[in-house]
Every structure is written in structure tokens, then in C-alpha cells.
Amino acid sequence: MVERTASLEKVLVIVPTYNEAENVEMITGRLRASVPAAHILVADDNSPDGTGDIADRLAAADDHIHVLHRQGKEGLGAAYLAGFRWGLDRGYDVLVEHDADGSHQPEQLPLLLDALRDADMVKGSRWVRGGTVVNWPKSRELLSRGGNLWTRFWLGITVKDATGGLNAFRAGTLETIGLDTIEAAGYGFQVNMTWNVLQHGLKVAEVPIEFAERERGQSKMSSKIILEAALLTARWGIKHRAEQLRSLVGPKRPKAAVGGQG
Numbered sequence: 001m002v003e004r005t006a007s008l009e010k011v012l013v014i015v016p017t018y019n020e021a022e023n024v025e026m027i028t029g030r031l032r033a034s035v036p037a038a039h040i041l042v043a044d045d046n047s048p049d050g051t052g053d054i055a056d057r058l059a060a061a062d063d064h065i066h067v068l069h070r071q072g073k074e075g076l077g078a079a080y081l082a083g084f085r086w087g088l089d090r091g092y093d094v095l096v097e098h099d100a101d102g103s104h105q106p107e108q109l110p111l112l113l114d115a116l117r118d119a120d121m122v123k124g125s126r127w128v129r130g131g132t133v134v135n136w137p138k139s140r141e142l143l144s145r146g147g148n149l150w151t152r153f154w155l156g157i158t159v160k161d162a163t164g165g166l167n168a169f170r171a172g173t174l175e176t177i178g179l180d181t182i183e184a185a186g187y188g189f190q191v192n193m194t195w196n197v198l199q200h201g202l203k204v205a206e207v208p209i210e211f212a213e214r215e216r217g218q219s220k221m222s223s224k225i226i227l228e229a230a231l232l233t234a235r236w237g238i239k240h241r242a243e244q245l246r247s248l249v250g251p252k253r254p255k256a257a258v259g260g261q262g
């Protein structure tokens, strides 16, 4: 368990952006209103639509907004890892993942931060009682439900929305799992983070959220991203089962050690 008495005061909300020019001002504005003490880091992958410039303008006018300019599109996971490192280096106590497109409701963030008092990671969850999705195409809902079934099957976990992208971590949680161990660059990143936190015996809590389809801009979801997530999840599951089997069979002890002295 990560030290529960650690401060949760300094919060950094990381917002990854790729071509979110129509959304970045809306989302930072709503976040600032919802959690006024928190800082926001826009992690932009050199968006061709000028999202980075808009973020710079917002940051110039507000000392709670920061921008991390990255060289090019490297995936959601890579942007978050860079954001986590940026935040850990600057001593933030809590690091939050939050989409830019309005799918996550900044107004619900306080619920996650509250739940973090008694957890090491908190997931905003669409698939626990009270969670809802609004305006999502049936195909995306099926993909999310299927992805979570797949994840629970391979990893044997009880988390209902492992693929969900609204997550809050204690700094100590990220330090404990070690960011270098995260393999997934795309959306498999969310499962990767959840799995590694659980593998360290840490507590993951889920709070119900409303997830709404974006109203502006385009989704960056692709079949390549889905395949990466599916294959990696199966690989982690197989590796885990193999390790369980090995520990069941038990390590071969050297003969001299059996029976102790004499």
C-alpha cells in the first residue's frame, strides 16, 4: 500500500491533445471551474490544427495551466507518461488523466479525488452501477464492453472498466509501479496502468461516471490501437498464469537445505 497519510493537495490534471483545437479551451475552462486549486498540463503532440498554440495562449493568461509540447503523434500512452514524469518532477501529489474532448465531465473530478483518500488509484467507471454513457454509438459501446470482458478474462481482475480513460493516481502509486514498466503506447495504456497497479497489491477503486460522446472534433481510435491493446492484454494474462503455475509447482530447493541442520 502507498502511504495513505501522504498529502493529496497538489493536483495535476493531464489533458492529452491531438487536434483538439475546438475543445481545448472548453475543457480547460471547465476543469478550472470544477477544481480551482488544481493545475492543468496540456500534453500536445504537435497537433497540425494549432491546439498547441491555443494552449500556449491559455497558459500565458493563467498560471494554473501549463503546456508540454511534444514532437509528434506518439500515442495517448506516451503523452501521459511524459505528463506523469513532468508532474512527478515538480512534486505534484496527485496525477489525473482526463480526455480533452468533453467525454469526461470535469464536474465529476472531485468525486474521484475524494475516493483517492482511501485508494491508490481511482478509475472513473462507465460500467459500475450508476455509470452512464451518453450518445455513444452502439459500435463503441460494444467495443468498450467487449474490451473489458476480454481484459477480465485474460487478467482475472474484477475491475469493471479497466479500459476507462479517466483516472487519478497518488504520486506514490506511479513511483511504486515504475513508469518504465509501461509497454502500451495507445489505449492499451489504460489497462496496462490498472494491471500494474493491481500487480503491486495496490488498491484500485471505481467510481461511477457519465461518459458522453464528443460533440466536436474526431476520435483518434483505430484498429491498430485496438489490436495492440488486445494482444498485449492476452500476453500479460498468459505471462501471469505461467508465473502462477511456476509458483504452484514450486522452486526446486537444493538438497542440502532440506531438513535444515545436520
Ligand SMILES: Nc1nc2c(ncn2[C@@H]2O[C@H](COP(=O)(O)OP(=O)(O)O)[C@@H](O)[C@H]2O)c(=O)[nH]1
Binding pocket: 015, 016, 017, 018, 019, 020, 043, 044, 045, 073, 074, 075, 076, 079, 098, 099, 100, 101, 103, 214, 218, 219, 220, 221
Ligand atoms: N497527445 C496525444 N493525445 C492523444 C493521442 N491520441 C489521442 N489523444 C487524446 O486522447 C484523448 C482521447 O482520444 P479520443 O480520440 O477522444 O478517443 P476516444 O474517446 O476513445 O474516441 C483526446 O483528448 C485525444 O486528443 C496522441 O497520440 N497524442
Ligand SMILES: [Mg+2]
Binding pocket: 099, 101, 103, 214, 219
Ligand atoms: Mg474521446
